[in-house]
Amino acid sequence: MSAGRLAGRYSLLRPLGAGGMGKVWLARDEMLDRDVAVKELTLPEGTSPKQRADSVKRAVREAQATARLRHPGIVALHDVVVENDRPWLVMELLRGRTLGDTVREFGPMPAEHAARIGADVLEALSAAHAQGMQHRDVKPGNVFLTDSGRVVLTDFGIARQEGQATLTEQGLMIGSPGFIAPERLEGQPGGPASDLWSLGATLYVAVAGVPAYEGSAAQRVRATLLNPPPLAPGPLGPLIAAMMAQHPAGRPDPRVVVPALRQVAAGGPLPQLPSDHSVTTPGRVRRRGRAVLWVALAAVLVAALAAGGYFAVRGLPGDGSAPAAFTVPMDVCKLIGAEEVRLLLRTATAPRPQPGSDEVGPKCGWPISGTGVGLQVQKDSDTVDPWSMTPVTARTLFQNQRRYWGKYTSVDWTWPEIGVKTSRKATLTPVHQIGGLGEEAFGFELKGPTGRVHSAHVYYRLANLVVSVEYSTLSDRPTDEDVRQAALKAARASEQALRHAA
Structure with missing residues (x-):
């Protein structure tokens, strides 16, 4: 698409509305000289190239099936276009x-x-x-x-x-x-x-x-x-x-x-x-x-x-969904696989995981020079370990964490294993909600003195577990969005590992 034109035919004039599934545009069909509505379908954050390609194929197949529905009470689908790796649906304009x-x-x-x-x-x-x-x-x-x-x-x-x-x-x-x-x-x-x-x-x-x-x-x-x-x-x-x-x-x-x-x-x-x-x-x-x-x-x-x-x-348990509660302790270093870590850190081989634990709960890190991925399964101060949490106490913990991080605008940040051996002042972005991860999720980022995002943090709750995931890099090459997406991909990988372990 260039200059607001889709497929060299549909001129996008202005947005008519937006929702969780995409954005609807008022457009002009220059070939047939008529106004149409164009729906731009958006794909979830963190979608891999393969998932994106599969989604586009399904969208085209569904559009073909929908286009066969000819009835005055069903909005007419005129065309489907795949551009910028996204499907666009061209429909009749309703007033x-x-x-x-x-x-x-x-x-x-x-x-x-x-x-x-x-x-x-x-x-x-x-x-x-x-x-x-x-x-x-x-x-x-x-x-x-x-x-x-x-x-x-x-x-x-x-x-x-x-x-x-x-x-x-x-x-x-x-x-x-x-x-x-x-x-x-x-x-x-x-x-x-x-x-x-x-x-x-x-x-x-x-x-x-x-x-x-x-x-x-x-x-x-x-x-x-x-x-x-x-x-x-x-x-x-x-x-x-x-x-x-x-x-x-x-x-x-x-x-x-x-x-x-x-x-x-x-x-x-x-x-x-x-x-x-x-x-x-x-x-x-x-x-x-x-x-x-x-x-x-x-x-x-x-x-x-x-x-x-x-x-x-x-769905019901047995299809990758979460149980009512996770009660059996597990190795948190296995919640993100070696291949996923390698892709996130862009290395030939994944670093050896570094397990640990503190008063918050068991954790694991995958650091290399200048970049790292970290994960922690959390608990509150009244519970012996995360596996003893209940969905109610986990939700309270999750809400408390969100309120806690929402209060601050700056923090002191360090990660010796990736090269940050002394505290650095970092600015916090506002806490933002994340959809489609766990049962509830939020995130925030850390910015350095230049205003560039160098760390992204994601918190999510799944049944009785609260999981925090971090991705940090000292390199200037990744964009702010790259950093956010890396943390989100790590969080999604750990969520899927939990579901499959259930």
Whole structure:
């Protein structure tokens, strides 16, 4: 891309919005002389070249599948371009506002209006389901109400075609808390009935003005798994409750739902639903086990949610996910492999690890002259070792560490093994949140007198463990971003080692 032009054809004019999955641009298709929307898909920090190439291939494959969805209720995909090692999706430009924005500005909708929107969206979903596609992120922000009166389902960027992994999946279930069906929170792949549940949660917002499940992300997940939805106000209440039945088999067939919605949209009463699709009551809810509930709650990635409204839930133990707690002591020097260390330090062979321990916890370092990687598994002062921590005490420790480092603007820094034998004054950057690492993560950097970043620190929590990772270099060759990425790669490597050791 050069001079704001993509593929020599699409002129990027200005950003229209951004989220956790990328940025959307207003663009001009110079060949066809029309305005379009271009979505620039961003890949997670620390993505390796191979992962990046694989992600681009998947994005192209998914775009090809999405492009086959021709329906007035589905945003049209015109083109997909791979440039600058990133996929760009060229879509029709919609003018109007989302359902979420409309409710925030004007409040709850009349039942007739909400019913028409629901019927239009469900017909679009049914067309996608007939092609083997699941949307997986139906929510008020992805239902667009155009100025011309169309109701359009947008953002198939995390849609899933049956039998395929997706660009953003990478072992995670993705969606938005409060709009993810219970079975998907439990780690199941879900199906068309899961999208129906999400549409029910969306219609609840339309008629009530607030989500069925409120609170923090963790509170919404817990409520989704354990509680039946509250009854929405108005004539659509029983139908929405049926759509949001706890289990897929208890939800009505879309062929029943669409005409029911159309009847309400025309001003008529809600027709009688089949008896097995009546309102879900607490007595009919199958109680989830504590292990399932923990897996869902412990995987709340608040950073991803804050960044773009997306939420990832790790799968059940046995697929690389974390257990409820790590209780068996392990060699922390094995949390970053020799090959990973060699690549991070850019050496022919990895240095011998240097294990150690202090009052904070066991640690390991991989130093060479001028550069080093360090890792420590931490504990609080009241616990004998990290493996005796609980998820609750670990979260408290993590929050305390974040507050601690957020208080300082400068520190004295030394690392004799890489050549810093006397204390040097370093400036701290502000603490920043990191998404997609552990269950919560933050980082900060250290700058020298020239303003260049020479050290990057990452802290993350996984179950009952708090891990800190550091990368430092005295060389002027790496950029500030190179230093940050090196620390992030080391942290991700250690996180994966923990998951596989579980």
